[in-house]
Amino acid sequence: MTFTKPVLISGGGIASLLLASTLRRSNIPFIVYERDASPIFRAQGYRLRLSNEGLDAIEKALPPEKWETFWATCGKTGGSGLVTIDPLTGETLSQGPDAASRPNTGPREVLSSRDGKVVGISRGDMRKVFMEGIEDSIRWGHHVRSYELTADGVRAIFADGSESEDGCLLVGGEGIYSYVAKQLSGGKLKVYDLGSRGIHGQAPTAAFKGLGEGVFRLVDEKTVPGHKIFLITNVRPQDMDDPNVQFGWTMGGSPGVVKAPNNNYTLIGKPAADIAKSLTENWHPRFKPLFEQMNESEAAFWKITCSSPDGVPEWTNEPRVTVIGDAVHSMTPAGGIGANTAVRDSELLGRLLAEAGEFRDGITEAYEKEMRVYASEAVKTSFNQSVGAFGTNIDLNATIEPRDV
Numbered sequence: 001m002t003f004t005k006p007v008l009i010s011g012g013g014i015a016s017l018l019l020a021s022t023l024r025r026s027n028i029p030f031i032v033y034e035r036d037a038s039p040i041f042r043a044q045g046y047r048l049r050l051s052n053e054g055l056d057a058i059e060k061a062l063p064p065e066k067w068e069t070f071w072a073t074c075g076k077t078g079g080s081g082l083v084t085i086d087p088l089t090g091e092t093l094s095q096g097p098d099a100a101s102r103p104n105t106g107p108r109e110v111l112s113s114r115d116g117k118v119v120g121i122s123r124g125d126m127r128k129v130f131m132e133g134i135e136d137s138i139r140w141g142h143h144v145r146s147y148e149l150t151a152d153g154v155r156a157i158f159a160d161g162s163e164s165e166d167g168c169l170l171v172g173g174e175g176i177y178s179y180v181a182k183q184l185s186g187g188k189l190k191v192y193d194l195g196s197r198g199i200h201g202q203a204p205t206a207a208f209k210g211l212g213e214g215v216f217r218l219v220d221e222k223t224v225p226g227h228k229i230f231l232i233t234n235v236r237p238q239d240m241d242d243p244n245v246q247f248g249w250t251m252g253g254s255p256g257v258v259k260a261p262n263n264n265y266t267l268i269g270k271p272a273a274d275i276a277k278s279l280t281e282n283w284h285p286r287f288k289p290l291f292e293q294m295n296e297s298e299a300a301f302w303k304i305t306c307s308s309p310d311g312v313p314e315w316t317n318e319p320r321v322t323v324i325g326d327a328v329h330s331m332t333p334a335g336g337i338g339a340n341t342a343v344r345d346s347e348l349l350g351r352l353l354a355e356a357g358e359f360r361d362g363i364t365e366a367y368e369k370e371m372r373v374y375a376s377e378a379v380k381t382s383f384n385q386s387v388g389a390f391g392t393n394i395d396l397n398a399t400i401e402p403r404d405v
Contacts, residue, residue: 002358003028008156008167010144011174012036014123015325015342017130019171022061022350024134032134033156033164035143035174047234047248048126049215050074050119054340057347062130070129075236076117078213087218087231090284118215120234122248123339144172145179147321154320168359170321171349176305178327179402185315189307189323191330191400194392196304197265198252198333199276205240207289208247213237218287220280227254229279232333233290249290250333251276252304255392265301272299304392305330305400309383311376322364324349329375332392334385341378345371 007023009016012034023030050058059067084093113119131138143159147170156164172180181189213235220229233249252258257279261271273296280291307330324345331338349367356363386392 005168008170016173018346026354032138033142048339049336051340052113057343061347074121087283090286172323175326176330177402181323181327188313193398194304195255197258201294202246202248202298203294207293210286229253268300312372317365319361331382332386337382
């Protein structure tokens, strides 16, 4: 490789860290700039379900030994259908994308990806595996606010006004609050707040014994009249009897159901745990342990956001700057599509850089052209599924702007 300047990566999420792992495998120099002070600074979020496309991208991107570690870390759950349950009665309803509103007929929603199993991993575990072996190239406490092009490179500009060293390329991977995405696209890349809010929680495996093995969706349409409360969780038998393991769940509600104190959705811990317990106090005893035994310190709020369902817009290509993951295509949690699309970005961009052998004009243009096709389809699918599952809708005035927290 003849890269004389490093690839600069803004953000230390899963897409950025996978890209960094890919670059290390190809001996391409890079630096990751992450705004958090350390890898344990914030809650890591819910469990991610990996599709065939996502797994294929990760396997191609990682060195073989790192892939083996990643695969061993993933949980594998039997069954290929999403079981929908009425949490008030404990009754199993159906399987399929609209199982909460129809009888036990119709096709099943297939969730399995490899070996007939539903493959999943927590966001925190994924970050940990991707981070292994590249720690020396991560700079914590560096929040990228903008960038400037130089005579033959690019520099990131941080929130304190300081600048990075010269890089050959800047990749914005800092999520929905990306300053790089806004500057690069001239404001064309927008993220919309769909109004729905939720809570992530964790509890010891013993709390899940009443569910059995599988992927479960609980849908409550009675506790808050005119609104939905839903919960999704994944129970893996191989971990069920390990007291050191916790399973996660994520709950949410249609707009107006989950309300954080003072509208502060950065709160973690007891405030989120108390709201989750309050909303589920009338649920069937089969599900009570998920909340009674929850690890309150790990509870965290989340909000449903989405890029424009019209697809990824076009902007004037800048050869030395591009974007990956949520920074370019934020998605709802419906269908588990977002993370799988993000890792495809990382594999594609990393492969194009490795094939070029050096930085050259045309790499980011080729990446963006291919990414727009699969990412636009994914955003549309995610948005449409969210409308049906969560009761969300889009307000073109409710855009999310880059911010410093």
